[in-house]
Amino acid sequence: MHYCRRCLLPDTKPHIAFDAEGVCTACRAHEKKNAAIGGIDWAARAAEFEKLIEEARAAKAPLFDVLVPVSGGKDSITQIHRVLGRGLRILAVNVDYGMKTAIGQENLAVIPRMGATLFQATPDHTLHRELVRLGYEDFGDPDLLSHTLLHALPLHVGMRFSVPLVLLGENSAFEYGGDADIADNNSMTRAWFDRYAANAGHDARFVSRQYGIPFDRLRLYDFPDELPGSGTKAVFSSHFFHWDSEAHLEIATRYGFKPLDKPAEGTFRTYVGIDEKIHRIHQYFKVLKFGYGRATDHACEDIRNGRLTREQGKELVRQHDLLPLSEHFKTDFCGFTGLSRARFDAVIERYRNPAIWSRDNNGRWFIPGHLVDAAPARQSA
Template sequence: MSEVPQARRTCRRCVLPESPPDITMDSEGLCSVCLEAQSSKPQPEEELLESDFTRLLGKHRGKQKHDCLVMCSGGKDSTASLYYMRKRYHLNPLAFTFDHGFETEGALRNVHKAVEKLDVDFLFYRSTFMRDMFAKIVTSGSGAILCHLCSMWYMQVALDIAARYDIPLVIAGWTKGQSAHQGTPSNGAGQAGNREYASMSEATRRFLATLKQDPKYRDFPQSMEEVLKRARRRHKAIVLSPHWFLDTHPDEYVELIRRELDWEYPDLSYPAKSTNCSLNFLAMHLSLKHYGYTHYHVEQSKLIRANQQTREEALKDLEFNCPREFLASLAGRLGIELPE
């Protein structure tokens, strides 16, 4: 079993542990993030209406061979996005799946079934380009977050493809509150309020700066802003998610894609009831080791504070029980040994 540091106290309201300097606990056992949320005025959430979304889609429909590129990992959120673009909004999507070598068979099976049943064009991109970078994070002991680097590259590849095929819309499966920027290193703006990601972003930024010396990764972007800025020079695509505009609960669209696309939950994933690549287990093991929490703890804690998730449920879903042999086998696939 993998060790979650036992000494850390967990907030009694959310699921964040004590992790100074970013997260501290008061004498009542409430974390600094919850305390700040209590004292600051609730930010009125910008309400996005489906009519705004359909108007935008209408502007781009039928102008190119494909109306949108859908980034589809085979998880519930992105598979539902693909379904919606085809069936609810009647667009002609190009489905796109990115595999850095660690996508699971179950996830890929979901993609293939969806593509067949929806009869959409499909691009599958597999590359082990990131493997040495991942290995370097593990062996150097860096606290950089593998998923943040991966999402930057994934985004860059998606935007390249959109440019290549002149596709005006890039559709992701992000749920409300998620975006391309989620936890990725930023040039400065926009992430200031996210204390929970401060150390993770900083470690990732430092790692990326050292990576420049490696000829293989000399041109790797240093931040998500850089990815978006580079892409805009070539092609102006709009990146968005239908989930931002819809109030459908995940249970509802899981039911829908199960029925319509024969979608299935994968056998093995972290957190529970998610679909993530198998390397995610190693990434989250490292995140727990360095910080005592993962970006899933941050996301779940936000849901708890918004009363959209119970603390008990979140704690259960976030239990990390990945056997050490499995982590070692993932390290082996990166060509390295799992550090103690």
């Protein structure tokens, strides 16, 4: 594995690329956000946002002026904060698969108290459990279609309710390193959805074909192609406001958002990805497949923002990133999907990437060259 010269992202990360200096696309995107060195003009972006708000107000929609998809995390509370205090009718839409944590429920309850109407959509469990199970077993991704549902459902709702503006969170193509043509586009499109919500073409259409599930049952899991030209515009908030986890935490805390008492397993942060039990399993697959996990993501963000040195980041990654999955995550997951524990264990090991992992003489798994800066990184696949 090769690591970015500036942060700690490895070249095994999907969609990432390194330039001739061995610096990753996520670090280069971060430079672009710095107005002081000729990057994004945030004042101009804020003015663009005000214009969108005025257009939404002028549309005189029947029920709501703006829709914000929410998980109940610090980022979603921050998105609500961005549109508060303007007399807008705000609709917050949450998708609850049925595996929400207690603290996730508590934080979600903050949203109506802020001044938004909260819709919670719980997908048909007879279908959703099956999708989680097949994603887990056949693709090493229990969220295979959960992510597409999470992105698509609020768009369907926004369109059907004629809400003029949907305010999405971050454009991950830009923030975490992705294709330049998609990264610079500020609206949610089919191209973005196919690349960043769906996992490598394994979307609702694919699952429908492959598993004989009628596509009509999966519509909420797919991008609504009627969206462009429907009068509902879906834009990424990170285009208008500097996306920064620490700043979001500060804003969300003011409204009553609560973090965990101690860091979530697999990272050193207490306030990220804490609302869904399944999140840890999804992240653990990343460790098996690509050799890095949440601590790397979080350390990289802190390194770019000057809150950690690269060496301090490495130390935190060493402590947290490759920790094995705790029993209670497995028990909860098996309870939800109906998988046996033996089956769970057999499946998960199949996804450990032999090109990344080795076993020592005692049979323990390790990653040769973990966090070692080798020869200058080259353009990755």
